Amino acid sequence: MDTLRIGLYGTNGHQIHPLLTPPHPxxxxxxxxAGFPVRTIEDMRANGVRVVVEKDLAALLMRQDxxxxxxxSPRRGDQxxxxxxxxxxxxxxxAEKPAAMTEAALDKILEAARVADRRFHEMAGxxxxxxxxxxxxxxxxxxxxxxxxxxxxxxYPYHDQRPQDETVDGGLIGQCAIHAVRFIEQVAGVRxxxxxxxxxxxxxxxxxxGLRMAATxxxxxxxxxxxxxxxxxxxxxxxxxWGNEMIRIFGTEGMVEGTDGGIRTRLVVGxxxxxxxxxxxxxxxWLGCVVADCLGTxxxxxxxxxxxxxxxxxxxANANAKRREGRQ
Numbered sequence: 458m459d460t461l462r463i464g465l466y467g468t469n470g471h472q473i474h475p476l477l478t479p480p481h482p483x484x485x486x487x488x489x490x491a492g493f494p495v496r497t498i499e500d501m502r503a504n505g506v507r508v509v510v511e512k513d514l515a516a517l518l519m520r521q522d523x524x525x526x527x528x529x530s531p532r533r534g535d536q537x538x539x540x541x542x543x544x545x546x547x548x549x550x551x552a553e554k555p556a557a558m559t560e561a562a563l564d565k566i567l568e569a570a571r572v573a574d575r576r577f578h579e580m581a582g583x584x585x586x587x588x589x590x591x592x593x594x595x596x597x598x599x600x601x602x603x604x605x606x607x608x609x610x611x612x613y614p615y616h617d618q619r620p621q622d623e624t625v626d627g628g629l630i631g632q633c634a635i636h637a638v639r640f641i642e643q644v645a646g647v648r649x650x651x652x653x654x655x656x657x658x659x660x661x662x663x664x665x666x667g668l669r670m671a672a673t674x675x676x677x678x679x680x681x682x683x684x685x686x687x688x689x690x691x692x693x694x695x696x697x698x699w700g701n702e703m704i705r706i707f708g709t710e711g712m713v714e715g716t717d718g719g720i721r722t723r724l725v726v727g728x729x730x731x732x733x734x735x736x737x738x739x740x741x742x743w744l745g746c747v748v749a750d751c752l753g754t755x756x757x758x759x760x761x762x763x764x765x766x767x768x769x770x771x772x773x774a775n776a777n778a779k780r781r782e783g784r785q
Contacts, residue, residue: 461485461748463525464517466539467492469626470529470553471580476744479505483748484524486779491517492531514539518546525549525751533632534624537562540577544569549576549751555631556765558624560772563765576751581764582743583639588715588722590740592704594643595713602710602728607645607684609637612692612701619690621666629669630775634688638767638774640704641676641684643759648766651677654774655781658689674774700710 464470475485478501490498491511498510511517517526525667526543528550530536537557543550544566555578557563570577584593596604610695611633619626626632628635642648653676656669674686698718705714711726713734722734741758757764 458524458752459484461524461751462488462529463700464489464491464511464520464523464524464548465493465527465529466490466514466517467529468494468497468532469531470681472529472553473551473744474501474506477506482742483745484752484754488523489517489520513544514542518543518548523548525551525748528552532625533627534558537566540566541569544573544575544577547573551578551580551747553580554635555579555627555768555771557628557768558631558772558775559624560592560769561774563768567761567765569608576579576747577761578624578747578750578757579765579768580743581639581767583636584643585740585743585758586719587738587740588719588734589640589644589704591734591736591738592706592713592715592722593646594738595724595734596644596646596706596708600711600724601706601708601713602648603680603682604645604678604706604708605682606707607641607647607678607682607683608687608703610641610687610701611636611705612687612689613640614692614694615660615662615670615690615701617662619668621668623667623669628775629656629672629688629690630674630771630778633690633778634672634686634774635767635771636702637686637688637698637704638676638770640702641678641686642762642767642770644704645684645706647680647682648685648763649676649770650679652770652774652777654778656778669778672778676770 489509526548530539540550654671654674660670661668671689676684703716713724715722724731746757750757
């Protein structure tokens with residue numbers, strides 16, 4: 458198989474159809490979609506994307522010509538079951554985050570992938586962007602010594618379309634804080650061993666609605682270090698960027714940081730301020746890696762376990778927050 462034939466289901470998230478508009482660099486063809494708005498399909502066809510429109514996911518999975526199904530399911534709470542169905546139909550699966558909302562559901566996905574001998578990946582390419590990739594390389598070089606403490610932040614704007622029901626999009630911790638946990642594990646390079654969390658509805662325009670507006674995660678690292686995460690829907694429009702990301706990594710020999718949505722970076726080693734990082738290197742293309750892995754022509758930047766461990770962390774953190782509030 459030289460070319461991957463792809464089917465897309467749903468637009469509830471970062472669906473990949475814009476990346477597959479010709480000309481694109483991937484050995485892949487977008488062949489069919491389901492669960493897409495009519496206007497989106499019209500725009501795709503106007504841009505030269507020839508796709509068949511199926512009535513639902515079941516019809517999409519019946520197509521024998523598809524090798525990969527990409528899921529941005531209408532309800533994130535249903536997406537794990539959608540992934541299992543796709544894998545059982547013999548398709549590789551690429552899923553929006555959070556790919557599952559419980560560890561039991563995630564384990565069912567992985568077991569289905571194993572039995573079907575198919576690939577499963579999450580849209581987990583956070584580190585495959587600058588300056589986070591450059592920061593990762595700095596830490597991996599050992600120049601800041603042993604990582605002892607990490608602080609990470611992910612802040613999005615609030616808008617009225619944010620669902621009050623977290624099973625629609627995965628909730629604040631599942632779909633927002635997961636980026637910051639990836640910063641900790643995949644940029645700072647230390648796995649999380651324990652996770653506690655608190656959330657609040659303070660600031661929710663609907664009063665006692667279900668949307669959590671802010672969360673704090675307190676994490677212990679496997680090497681004995683500590684980390685914390687700030688996540689919220691409070692990024693003001695005047696900030697000028699959709700995401701307000703930050704990561705600051707403290708080691709025994711120095712520190713490295715990326716702040717203000719990644720606009721500013723700094724490396725300090727001992728008494729030497731080395732200033733901004735060189736972010737000119739091109740990181741791996743996450744989608745390109747997924748395509749190559751499905752075709753058997755390339756490898757992923759991380760093992761599947763390392764790719765999905767941040768998801769396990771946020772699932773546990775979310776469960777911890779619910780217990781604190783008496784929601785579980």
